[in-house]
Amino acid sequence: xxxxxxxxxxxxxxxxxxxxxxxxxxxxxxxxxxxxxxxxxxxxxxxxxxxxxxxxxxxxxxxxxxxxxxxxxxxxxxxxxxxxxxxxxxxxxxxxxxxxxxxxxxxxxxxxxxxxxxxxxxxxxxxxxxxxxxxxxxxxxxxxxxxxxxxxxxxxxxxxxxxxxxxxxxxxxxxxxxxxxxxxxxxxxxxxxxxxxxxxxxxxxxxxxxxxxxxxxxxxxxxxxxxxxxxxxxxxxxxxxxxxxxxxxxxxxxxxxxx
Amino acid sequence: xxxxxxxxxxxxxxxxxxxxxxxxxxxxxxxxxxxxxxxxxxxxxxxxxxxxxxxxxxxxxxxxxxxxxxxxxxxxxxxxxxxxxxxxxxxxxxxxxxxxxxxxxxxxxxxxxxxxxxxxxxxxxxxxxxxxxxxxxxxxxxxxxxxxxxxxxxxxxxxxxxxxxxxxxxxxxxxxxxxxxxxxxxxxxxxxxxxxxxxxxxxxxxxxxxxxxxxxxxxxxxxxxxxxxxxxxxxxxxxxxxxxxxxxxxxxxxxxxxx
Numbered sequence: 358x359x360x361x362x363x364x365x366x367x368x369x370x371x372x373x374x375x376x377x378x379x380x381x382x383x384x385x386x387x388x389x390x391x392x393x394x395x396x397x398x399x400x401x402x403x404x405x406x407x408x409x410x411x412x413x414x415x416x417x418x419x420x421x422x423x424x425x426x427x428x429x430x431x432x433x434x435x436x437x438x439x440x441x442x443x444x445x446x447x448x449x450x451x452x453x454x455x456x457x458x459x460x461x462x463x464x465x466x467x468x469x470x471x472x473x474x475x476x477x478x479x480x481x482x483x484x485x486x487x488x489x490x491x492x493x494x495x496x497x498x499x500x501x502x503x504x505x506x507x508x509x510x511x512x513x514x515x516x517x518x519x520x521x522x523x524x525x526x527x528x529x530x531x532x533x534x535x536x537x538x539x540x541x542x543x544x545x546x547x548x549x550x551x552x553x554x555x556x557x558x559x560x561x562x563x564x565x566x567x568x569x570x571x572x573x574x575x576x577x578x579x580x581x582x583x584x585x586x587x588x589x590x591x592x593x594x595x596x597x598x599x600x601x602x603x604x605x606x607x608x609x610x611x612x613x614x615x616x
Numbered sequence: 617x618x619x620x621x622x623x624x625x626x627x628x629x630x631x632x633x634x635x636x637x638x639x640x641x642x643x644x645x646x647x648x649x650x651x652x653x654x655x656x657x658x659x660x661x662x663x664x665x666x667x668x669x670x671x672x673x674x675x676x677x678x679x680x681x682x683x684x685x686x687x688x689x690x691x692x693x694x695x696x697x698x699x700x701x702x703x704x705x706x707x708x709x710x711x712x713x714x715x716x717x718x719x720x721x722x723x724x725x726x727x728x729x730x731x732x733x734x735x736x737x738x739x740x741x742x743x744x745x746x747x748x749x750x751x752x753x754x755x756x757x758x759x760x761x762x763x764x765x766x767x768x769x770x771x772x773x774x775x776x777x778x779x780x781x782x783x784x785x786x787x788x789x790x791x792x793x794x795x796x797x798x799x800x801x802x803x804x805x806x807x808x809x810x811x812x813x814x815x816x817x818x819x820x821x822x823x824x825x826x827x828x829x830x831x832x833x834x835x836x837x838x839x840x841x842x843x844x845x846x847x848x849x850x851x852x853x854x855x856x857x858x859x860x861x862x863x864x865x866x867x868x869x870x871x872x873x874x875x
Contacts, residue, residue, distance in 0.1 A: 398668070400667060401664060401665045401666075401667045402661075402662075402664045403661075403662040403663035403664045403665075403731070404662035404663065404725050404726055405660060405661045405662045405664040405690075405726075406660045406662075406726055406825065407660075407825070408659060408660045408825070409657070411814070411822035411823055411824055412811070412822065412823040412824070412825070413820070413821075413822055413823070414821070414823065431664075434825070437809060437811075437825060438811060438823060438825075441809065441810055441811050442811050442813070442823060463738065463855060465857055466663050466734065466855055466857075467663055467664075467665055472662070475725065479722065479806060507871065508869060511868055511869055512869075514868075515868045518859075518862045518865045518866075520859070521859050521862045521865075523866075523869075524857070537870065537871050538869055538870050538871055539870070540863055540866045540867075540869065540870065542856075542858040542860065542863065543856050543857055543858045545856075547738060550696060550700065551700055552671070552696075552697060552700050552701050554701070555670070561672070562672075562673070563670035563671065563672055564670060564671040564672070564673065564697060564701060565670055565671070566665065566666070566667070566671070566693070566696060566697075591866065591869055592857070592858055593858065593859045593862035593863060593865075593866060594857045594858065594859055595857065595859035595862070596722060596725055597801075597802050597804075597859075598724055598725075598783070598802055598851070598853045598854065599801040599802045599851055599852065599853065600777075600779070600780050600852040600853055600854035600856075601801065603777045603780045603852035603854070604799055604801065604852060606777045606780075606852075607777075607782075607799045607850065607852060608799075609770055609773075609774045610767060610770050610771075610782075610797055610799065610850055611796065611797050611798070611799065612766065612796050612797055
């Protein structure tokens with residue numbers, strides 16, 4: 358590995374999240390760290406960007422090898438403003454998390470943590486998102502530390518294939534029970550959702566989204582299988598949404614004049 | 617086609633958008649229409665969901681073959697609350713748009729219009745997003761009408777492959793110049809972005825994101841090529857982010873104890 362790498366840290370649980378503090382602590386052992394994070398929880402904001410409100414940037418800490426900023430935007434905004442305004446150039450790696458809760462399976466689509474990672478990837482930066490399978494604010498992030506550090510160092514050393522970033526999920530078990538790292542595909546789970554209907558003091562209805570995650574009967578090559586069996590799952594992810602296997606199946610949409 | 621199909625309409629430009637009104641007009645010619653849309657522009661919210669604020673639902677119109685509601689949430693919230701609370705069951709098709717501006721290439725990742733479509737797809741509903749390559753509020757949606765209706769009817773007739781939805785973009789040219797429909801892959805464009813730094817009256821800095829879209833030198837099979845050459849682009853899209861071609865390239869991340 359070259360000299361002290363420049364590590365960009367962000368998350369979606371906001372500046373006060375314990376998972377962020379664990380990640381910062383681990384990264385400071387590896388290199389120079391620049392943190393740009395949302396000023397509050399922006400969980401579930403996916404790849405949203407802020408268009409109608411201007412962004413603000415607040416300096417929290419500024420030391421020789423460590424800088425910390427917070428922003429009123431989404432995780433993707435934090436990456437964009439972090440790269441352009443704070444850094445003015447590109448870091449050697451972007452890490453996001455450690456998220457409080459799973460971003461395995463379809464959860465990636467709602468995730469601000471992983472959106473920041475995809476945004477870093479779109480700028481050509483090796484980018485990795487870390488999530489612990491425990492939504493609690495008091496979750497124990499210590500068992501994950503060894504692997505978070507190891508994966509980060511390995512990506513710094515080896516890089517990532519072009520256009521690829523990593524979705525890393527960590528089982529919520531003691532360190533000695535973790536069996537290692539498994540390269541996986543995204544499994545096919547879904548959320549079974551409903552709305553909790555309530556009435557406010559003025560008599561108007563309001564709704565809270567609630568749901569439970571339903572695992573699919575997926576194969577041995579999926580992230581959910583790996584996590585259930587004590588492995589850390591690593592899914593290589595890209596930003597091409599094209600379903601290539603379906604390209605040949607849509608001939609019926611092509612009208613005669615366009616052939 | 618079976619009897620009058622049940623068509624769910626949403627968008628991300630909000631209830632006042634002219635593109636939405638065009639889409640509603642076209643869909644009312646085909647079937648029974650249920651509209652659930654954001655109460656304001658929620659462009660750029662991607663697949664975001666509302667977690668910290670309860671959702672509200674307001675009835676705008678309720679006729680035998682037409683119902684219209686607005687919601688304070690994102691497009692994805694509109695789909696979830698639309699299916700669960702308004703409909704209580706599933707529509708025959710979900711259409712989203714017509715978006716003011718391109719959702720071709722990487723724009724899909726930021727798009728609320730296409731997020732609603734992906735959400736519909738995740739519920740097993742044939743879902744199609746329509747976008748016109750013109751960001752203007754006064755854009756002319758008329759030339760697109762024939763094709764929007766035709767594609768919707770074809771999807772109602774033929775369905776879509778499992779787990780697949782459609783990202784349809786329409787060039788901003790007169791109807792007689794449109795050459796037809798082309799099935800494409802997502803092209804590899806990027807945004808070249810920067811921040812406009814300003815100072816508010818109290819002396820504090822604030823930032824506006826700005827950028828220009830940079831087309832990649834993509835092939836004849838891409839959406840950008842089709843749009844530039846007078847075709848309507850149709851990209852089949854799915855919710856699996858796995859970069860399968862990279863699965864074999866990440867062996868260096870697997871530590872010895874996990875083999």
